[in-house]
Amino acid sequence: MMKKHPLLAIVFAAAALMLVAAACQKGSTPKGPTPEDRARQLISQLSIEEKTALMRYDSEGVESLAIRPYNWWNEALHGVARNGKATTFPQPIGMAAAFDEPLLEEVFTAVSDEGRVKHRQALAAGGSGWYQGVTFWTPNINIFRDPRWGRGMETYGEDPYLTGQLGMAVVRGLQGDPDAPVLKTHACAKHFAVHSGPEWNRHSFNAEVSERDLRETYLPAFKDLVTKAGVQEVMIAYNRFRSVPCGANTYLIDTVLRGEWNYKGLVVSDCWAIHDFFMPGRHGYSEDVEHAVSEAVRAGTDLNCGESYRHIPETVAAGLLDEAELEPALTRILAARIRLGELDGNNEPWEALGDEIVEGPAHRALARKMAEESIVLLQNRDRILPLKADAKIALVGPNADDREMLWGNYNAIPEFSVTLAEALRERIPDLVTLRGCELVSTEPLAEKAVTDVLKQLEGIDIVVFAGGISPRVEGEEMPVALPGFRGGDRTDIELPAVQRQLLAALHDAGKRVVLVNFSGSAMGLVPETESCDAIVQAWYPGEEGGTALTDILFGDVVPSGKLPVTFYRNIGQIPDYENYDMKGRTYRYFDGDPLFPFGYGLSYTTFEYGQARIGKGRLEIPVTNTGECDADEVVQLYVRRPADADGPLKTLRGFRRVSIPAGKTVTVAFPLSAETFLSWSPEAGDMVPAKGDWELLYGGSSADRDLQKIPYRYR
Numbered sequence: 001m002m003k004k005h006p007l008l009a010i011v012f013a014a015a016a017l018m019l020v021a022a023a024c025q026k027g028s029t030p031k032g033p034t035p036e037d038r039a040r041q042l043i044s045q046l047s048i049e050e051k052t053a054l055m056r057y058d059s060e061g062v063e064s065l066a067i068r069p070y071n072w073w074n075e076a077l078h079g080v081a082r083n084g085k086a087t088t089f090p091q092p093i094g095m096a097a098a099f100d101e102p103l104l105e106e107v108f109t110a111v112s113d114e115g116r117v118k119h120r121q122a123l124a125a126g127g128s129g130w131y132q133g134v135t136f137w138t139p140n141i142n143i144f145r146d147p148r149w150g151r152g153m154e155t156y157g158e159d160p161y162l163t164g165q166l167g168m169a170v171v172r173g174l175q176g177d178p179d180a181p182v183l184k185t186h187a188c189a190k191h192f193a194v195h196s197g198p199e200w201n202r203h204s205f206n207a208e209v210s211e212r213d214l215r216e217t218y219l220p221a222f223k224d225l226v227t228k229a230g231v232q233e234v235m236i237a238y239n240r241f242r243s244v245p246c247g248a249n250t251y252l253i254d255t256v257l258r259g260e261w262n263y264k265g266l267v268v269s270d271c272w273a274i275h276d277f278f279m280p281g282r283h284g285y286s287e288d289v290e291h292a293v294s295e296a297v298r299a300g301t302d303l304n305c306g307e308s309y310r311h312i313p314e315t316v317a318a319g320l321l322d323e324a325e326l327e328p329a330l331t332r333i334l335a336a337r338i339r340l341g342e343l344d345g346n347n348e349p350w351e352a353l354g355d356e357i358v359e360g361p362a363h364r365a366l367a368r369k370m371a372e373e374s375i376v377l378l379q380n381r382d383r384i385l386p387l388k389a390d391a392k393i394a395l396v397g398p399n400a401d402d403r404e405m406l407w408g409n410y411n412a413i414p415e416f417s418v419t420l421a422e423a424l425r426e427r428i429p430d431l432v433t434l435r436g437c438e439l440v441s442t443e444p445l446a447e448k449a450v451t452d453v454l455k456q457l458e459g460i461d462i463v464v465f466a467g468g469i470s471p472r473v474e475g476e477e478m479p480v481a482l483p484g485f486r487g488g489d490r491t492d493i494e495l496p497a498v499q500r501q502l503l504a505a506l507h508d509a510g511k512r513v514v515l516v517n518f519s520g521s522a523m524g525l526v527p528e529t530e531s532c533d534a535i536v537q538a539w540y541p542g543e544e545g546g547t548a549l550t551d552i553l554f555g556d557v558v559p560s561g562k563l564p565v566t567f568y569r570n571i572g573q574i575p576d577y578e579n580y581d582m583k584g585r586t587y588r589y590f591d592g593d594p595l596f597p598f599g600y601g602l603s604y605t606t607f608e609y610g611q612a613r614i615g616k617g618r619l620e621i622p623v624t625n626t627g628e629c630d631a632d633e634v635v636q637l638y639v640r641r642p643a644d645a646d647g648p649l650k651t652l653r654g655f656r657r658v659s660i661p662a663g664k665t666v667t668v669a670f671p672l673s674a675e676t677f678l679s680w681s682p683e684a685g686d687m688v689p690a691k692g693d694w695e696l697l698y699g700g701s702s703a704d705r706d707l708q709k710i711p712y713r714y715r
Helices: 006-026 035-043 048-054 092-097 101-124 150-154 160-175 211-218 220-227 250-260 289-299 308-317 323-339 361-374 403-407 420-427 447-456 497-508 526-531 545-553
Strands: 188-192 233-236 266-268 376-380 393-396 432-434 462-468 512-518 534-537 607-609 613-615 618-625 631-640 651-660 665-671 678-681 686-689 692-699 707-714
Touching: 035 323, 048 308, 048 323, 092 150, 092 160, 092 361, 101 160, 101 361, 160 211, 160 220, 160 651, 188 220, 188 250, 211 220, 211 678, 211 686, 233 250, 250 289, 266 323, 289 308, 289 323, 361 545, 393 420, 420 432, 420 462, 420 545, 432 447, 447 497, 462 497, 497 512, 497 526, 512 545, 534 545, 618 631, 618 651, 618 692, 651 665
Parallel strands: 188 233, 233 266, 393 432, 393 462, 462 512, 512 534
Antiparallel strands: 376 534, 607 618, 613 618, 618 665, 631 651, 631 692, 678 686, 692 707
16 A cells, blocks of 8 residues: 655645634534545645646646556446456447346446456556556447447447436446445546537537437436436537537536536546647637637536646636636545545555456356347247257358457457357357358459358258457447448448348358347348348357357347347438437337337247236236246336327336246336436426326337337326
């Protein structure tokens, strides 16, 4: 543990004496200095250059006050990232498909355990640098409003309620006990706000949305994490919102975040986002870097990821900012470091966590369980799945043996990864494995290449085709310009043409095909519903993905995942990508016929929903497993307000994953509280409980055919 500097001890002692004197004058019991008291005492001794250093993500520290250097930038999107080995869980969009809050909290408890161990290792090696701290810039709770957005795979889907519930589970797992003397880590809600692509113009894009869409869709998850889960950091987005960059947007930061929601934590800039205020070809909002700095600081952006805040001294010297205006940000920054134990070198609560837990057996088992729950069975014609042990099976496809694809983005480099090819070979030692085609190609597959593939598959009855796309072509601001892709985003949602061609050839040759689709986003798979007998949505399933998939394909595990996004038939069903209006988007406002609806997923058994009963402020739903195997079902509750003609067609207000033995019935209860009946109020300018007639809809997906309806009057 770091020794306290003598001068620092004197400062804290003086602060404590002043507090004792003040308490005695008021006749109250004296208390020690708060983190904010300690922070203010430190700030009073800092030069402008030292204050500047502390407001940057790569803080240089202040040696004279024993404030050591600290790098705020760390990532933990689905495991401690970019710092050597760590357990790599499924991509968040896959974990969303599990609809399992308790398991997600368990996952991120494991992630924060590994984070504390890796932080201790870094300190023992002499410091805590980039990707070694305990401040994690996750979760990404932006709404996945359009399947073309490359970063949508980092989110928890298209629904604000689901995103909020799962985002809060992430915060609880990362931050630990909010009342503990030392906070475990920081979580960070990002990107605030109205940020869902495009990637290619995010540094100049201006998001315009109605106040209703803002409050009904884009802000609820942020509000949940701030007001209910106590998230410690909020990261601003790159884009402008209503013509003002988010990092200088007083309506978002001051009026909503700190005003309405009473947020006390840190506001962090996205990396180099403040430079976008003034750089040529970007927002064109600020005259120069000094004006950008003054506008960001005044709006309430505390900590800068980038180089802009290095110019704070010049900004103050130019009279664009008063030095005293830095104090609120510095107080929050230093108080946060104190609460983390970081300023005092206090990692003691987690000293008992051994190095061996990092990607150890328990965490790998957890990654496997999460992968199993995340996988969604979309089609299973003639019950081709589960596969029979004596079936003549081959594995084909560009994603069959690609371990990096399993890891998604913002990932660790795990020591252990199991591809689908490796896992299948454990069961079928002489498994025929072919790549067959490239992931994406500018040219169709040559006729000779197709003939060669078919020749090698003679005698094979069932082809498992590992296809889809990859984090190499979808993601954050990527230099990708292939057919169907642009800058990390997608320009269409179809399966790459070369894969579609090969699947059609396999079907025409009489092969039964199981498509395992790897992607971080919804795919247009209309032709594949004809050429393939089964379709399995695997997402980017993490280091244990191959094992989890094999267990599901052979029936050792019953599939139970549900779609956290709508799978449209084609992009003709969705509005322009750069239009942020919600009309026509997501299951809540889309009135067409999707290929696979939000909340949808098949099982190897069947479930029957009985007549629900309302009583004592809750809805009780009997669900029976009418099949022959024990299985999990995700029971879903939606609401609709008939009087709100412009409102959502339906909106999720509850979900529960339950295990139901074969032939048994369980009763699933949902509370009917004021929050169940939140609706847009033009008078309030916000979401408020709306009295009057509602409809309660419950079942196994968002599709009308899968839902039963009960009228309800909220009083």
